Amino acid sequence: MLASPNWTHLAAELSGEAPLDLSAGLSLLLYTGLVVGLVLLLMLLAAKLGHKSTTPAKREPYESGILPSGEARVRGPVPFYLVAVFFIVFDVEAVFIVSWAVVYDRLGWAGFAQMAVFIGVLFLALGYLWKAGALDWGPRAGRKAGGKLPEAGR
Amino acid sequence: MSLAELFSLLPVLVLAGASLLVLMLGLWLKHLPSLVALGVAACAAAGALAVLVPPEVMEVGGMFSAARYARFFLVLWAGVVAWTLLSSVRYAAARRFQPGEWVSLLLFAGAGMALLSAATSLVGMFLGLEAFTLVLYILIAFHRGSAAGTEAGLKYLVLGVTATAVLAFGVALVYASAGTFHLPEAMAGVAGDSPLRPLGLLGWGMLLVAIGFKVSLVPFHLWTPDVYQGAPAPVAGLLAAGSKGAMFSAVVGLLAGIGLGLRDLTPVLWALSGLSMLLGTLAALRQENVKRMLAYSSVVHMGFVLMGLLDAGPEGQEAVVFYLVFYALVSLGAFGVLTAFSGEEGEPQQLAAFRGAGYRHPFLAAALAVFMLALAGVPPTGGFMAKLGVFAAAIRAGHLPLALVGVLASLVSLVYYLKLVIAMYMSAEGAPPSGSPLHRGTRLEAACVGVCLLGVLLLGLAPGALLDWIGSLL
Numbered sequence: 001m002l003a004s005p006n007w008t009h010l011a012a013e014l015s016g017e018a019p020l021d022l023s024a025g026l027s028l029l030l031y032t033g034l035v036v037g038l039v040l041l042l043m044l045l046a047a048k049l050g051h052k053s054t055t056p057a058k059r060e061p062y063e064s065g066i067l068p069s070g071e072a073r074v075r076g077p078v079p080f081y082l083v084a085v086f087f088i089v090f091d092v093e094a095v096f097i098v099s100w101a102v103v104y105d106r107l108g109w110a111g112f113a114q115m116a117v118f119i120g121v122l123f124l125a126l127g128y129l130w131k132a133g134a135l136d137w138g139p140r141a142g143r144k145a146g147g148k149l150p151e152a153g154r
Numbered sequence: 155m156s157l158a159e160l161f162s163l164l165p166v167l168v169l170a171g172a173s174l175l176v177l178m179l180g181l182w183l184k185h186l187p188s189l190v191a192l193g194v195a196a197c198a199a200a201g202a203l204a205v206l207v208p209p210e211v212m213e214v215g216g217m218f219s220a221a222r223y224a225r226f227f228l229v230l231w232a233g234v235v236a237w238t239l240l241s242s243v244r245y246a247a248a249r250r251f252q253p254g255e256w257v258s259l260l261l262f263a264g265a266g267m268a269l270l271s272a273a274t275s276l277v278g279m280f281l282g283l284e285a286f287t288l289v290l291y292i293l294i295a296f297h298r299g300s301a302a303g304t305e306a307g308l309k310y311l312v313l314g315v316t317a318t319a320v321l322a323f324g325v326a327l328v329y330a331s332a333g334t335f336h337l338p339e340a341m342a343g344v345a346g347d348s349p350l351r352p353l354g355l356l357g358w359g360m361l362l363v364a365i366g367f368k369v370s371l372v373p374f375h376l377w378t379p380d381v382y383q384g385a386p387a388p389v390a391g392l393l394a395a396g397s398k399g400a401m402f403s404a405v406v407g408l409l410a411g412i413g414l415g416l417r418d419l420t421p422v423l424w425a426l427s428g429l430s431m432l433l434g435t436l437a438a439l440r441q442e443n444v445k446r447m448l449a450y451s452s453v454v455h456m457g458f459v460l461m462g463l464l465d466a467g468p469e470g471q472e473a474v475v476f477y478l479v480f481y482a483l484v485s486l487g488a489f490g491v492l493t494a495f496s497g498e499e500g501e502p503q504q505l506a507a508f509r510g511a512g513y514r515h516p517f518l519a520a521a522l523a524v525f526m527l528a529l530a531g532v533p534p535t536g537g538f539m540a541k542l543g544v545f546a547a548a549i550r551a552g553h554l555p556l557a558l559v560g561v562l563a564s565l566v567s568l569v570y571y572l573k574l575v576i577a578m579y580m581s582a583e584g585a586p587p588s589g590s591p592l593h594r595g596t597r598l599e600a601a602c603v604g605v606c607l608l609g610v611l612l613l614g615l616a617p618g619a620l621l622d623w624i625g626s627l628l
Contacts, residue, residue: 110156124174131181 079137086129093122162209162220165200165228166268169235172196173261180254186247190239193257197236197264201229216336217278223627224272227403231271234396234482235264241490241602242388248498249297249386256296263289263392267400276325276335279404283321283368286397287314293392294385306384313377317367324360327353338411345415355418362422365405369398369456370449372429379437382449387501390445391489394452395482402459402478406471409463416466423464428556430457431563438570443503447570448488451529454563455481461560462544465551468628473543475624480540480613484528487606491522494595494603502592505577511592512579518595519578521607526571528610531564536613 061068100107100115107114129135160167176189176196183189209220218224239260246256266286273279291314295307329335331343331354343354366374382390409416434453441447459481462474495502495511495518502508512519528535541564548557595603613620 121174124178128178128181 077137082134082137086134090122090126093118156211158210159214162211163214163218164207165204165225165232166218166265166272168196168200168203169232169261169265169268172199173258173265176261177254177258180252180258184253186251186253186256187243189253189257190243193239193261194236196261197232197239200264200268201232204228204232213274217275217281218269218272219274220272223407224268226624226627227271227400228268230479230482231264231267231396231400234267234392234486235260237486237490237602237605238388238392241486241493241599242386243598244596245386245388245493245496248496249299251296259289259293259296260392262286263293263396267396270400271403273404273407274337276328276337276340279408280321280325282404283401284318286400287318287368290314290389290393290397293389294381296389297386300384300386302384303386304384306381309377309384310381313367317364317374320360320367321364324357324364327357327360329357331357337407341408341411341415344412344418354415358415358419359422361408362419362426365401366426368401369459370453371426371456371460372433372453375430375434375453378453379441379446379449382452383443383445383503387445387489387492387496390448391486391493394448394485394489398452398456399478399482402456402463402474405463406474409466410471412466420464423460424553424556427457427460427464428559430454430460431559435563435566439566441570442505444492444505444508444574445501445503447574448485451567451570452485454567455529457563458541458544458560461553461556462547464553464556465547467550468625469550470547471628472621472624473540473547475627476543476613476617476621477540479620479624480528480536480610483606483609483613484525484537487603487610488522488525488529490599490603490606491518491525491595494518494599495592497591497593505573507592508574508577509581510578515592515594517600518603521603523575523578524607524610526574528614530568530571532568534611534614536610536617539614539617 096118097115100111104111104115172193173196176192179192180189204225209225212221213219239257246253263286266282266284266289268282269285270279270282273282291307291311294310295304297303325335328340328343331348331350332340333343334340341354342348343350344358345351348354363374365371367377370378381393385393412419430453434450434457438447438450438454441450455477459474459477462470462477464470465473492501495515508519512523524535528537531537531541541560545557545560548554548560
């Protein structure tokens with residue numbers, strides 16, 4: 001792809017070694033100007049000439065013809081969020097482990113040692129979360145954590 | 155990675171290992187002073203290892219150098235972290251920071267900054283930069299009761315992630331143009347005869363955007379005042395002293411290998427530096443909030459540092475490294491005084507809060523006044539020598555107009571730095587300070603500020619020793 005003639009020509013043009021083809025650039029510029037101008041003109045005309053009416057009913061959010069009842073925002077329990085975050089954190093680490101596992105035979109014992117250190121640090125993190133009470137959730141978490149891990153406690 | 159390589163990386167491993175240890179220990183041990191003592195001991199151990207134990211190999215994994223330049227910065231950043239830990243004991247305790255997490259994150263930031271300063275490859279640079287930027291995202295929003303802190307953390311996160319994406323794209327483009335991540339060979343793609351030079355230049359442009367964001371050069375400085383204002387004072391000090399310094403110490407390495415390619419980048423660097431000095435100065439003039447003023451002042455100072463980089467020779471690099479050391483000392487000191495003045499809740503930020511402080515808190519106020527004069531570049535302080543160095547570098551490189559802009563910015567900067575000095579000394583004595591009174595500061599905080607004060611004055615009175623030392627590193 002990189003070696004195709006178009007590419008090298010473009011590279012030469014950009015670095016100033018070949019003269020820029022001005023006519024091609026000009027037509028592109030004109031075309032862009034026309035497109036942008038037309039869009040602006042249409043928007044302007046619609047805004048100026050169009051008929052506008054607002055009634056209270058029009059400002060209501062549309063929900064299949066049924067009047068909305070109450071807020072759309074629901075308060076969800078935070079532990080779901082925490083668990084989701086932990087899942088993503090450990091899931092991303094799995095990417096590194098899998099990429100090692102694919103070539104474990106070529107990396108040998110040095111690779112094994114590096115991966116062992118990596119997984120060791122991961123276990124430390126898991127232990128930290130466990131001890132801090134981030135994995136306890138449900139009714140008893142509030143009593144037990146009581147502020148050990150601020151994020152999980154309240 | 156061989157054992158010899160690990161051995162060469164030992165000081166950084168000590169910092170990172172201590173960070174893990176403190177994190178786990180913090181689950182059982184809730185006593186902040188003892189964890190801080192452990193953290194400071196780790197910093198001291200890392201610094202001592204870096205000085206006393208020569209590395210077996212000069213480069214680790216083709217990514218990080220273990221040469222004297224890298225070791226010098228490792229000692230500096232370990233010192234900055236230890237200083238931050240010591241000076242913020244009361245501050246962190248009053249705000250109920252989680253002791254283990256606080257100490258552990260600061261130590262990890264130190265490890266990340268040391269890695270960034272040691273980077274000899276674009277990947278190494280990326281890793282080091284991310285290691286401490288991630289920590290800063292957390293530290294800026296560390297005070298959970300503070301709405302401004304949360305806002306600052308979110309702003310830094312959103313803009314920082316964008317800058318990271320641009321950096322990664324830039325690194326990829328430079329790799330595409332040169333076929334290697336390793337510095338200085340990766341810079342070959344920018345050289346005149348390379349067929350993929352446009353790609354290399356585009357990559358460099360993206361690198362400059364990301365670098366400009368991290369060190370807050372105009373026009374990438376918009377996050378700076380809000381983040382400085384919202385972040386806890388010790389973290390803002392670390393941000394000013396450490397993160398910007400570490401980024402620039404890596405840029406010195408980047409530009410060292412660029413050779414003739416510098417000619418193409420010069421107009422961009424010129425503009426970034428000039429705009430930072432001009433707009434930073436104009437914005438700082440209008441600030442009534444000391445932390446915001448310091449934020450804009452840091453924009454101006456980063457413009458000065460960039461000006462020094464325009465001279466790619468060893469003398470220019472020497473001036474830049476000297477400037478970084480000076481700026482680390484003086485901004486730690488200034489934010490250290492703010493930390494010491496902070497009471498149980500909130501920090502003194504408005505100029506009015508400092509009225510008459512010179513009479514009630516003689517030592518801390520005098521130190522703050524000296525730091526302000528040093529930032530302005532008044533002769534007996536290190537600021538004068540630092541600015542002289544970068545102005546001389548700019549003139550050597552043939553950028554006299556830029557140097558004149560710098561001199562002008564320095565002169566005008568006296569106005570906003572002196573505003574604080576005037577508030578402290580020339581408002582009526584005993585004028586009732588608005589809001590809560592300033593804290594007197596503990597002995598430990600005063601001692602920490604004293605160390606910075608001594609350093610700033612020594613750099614001005616006897617700069618030769620450090621300059622020679624830096625010269626031997628490059």
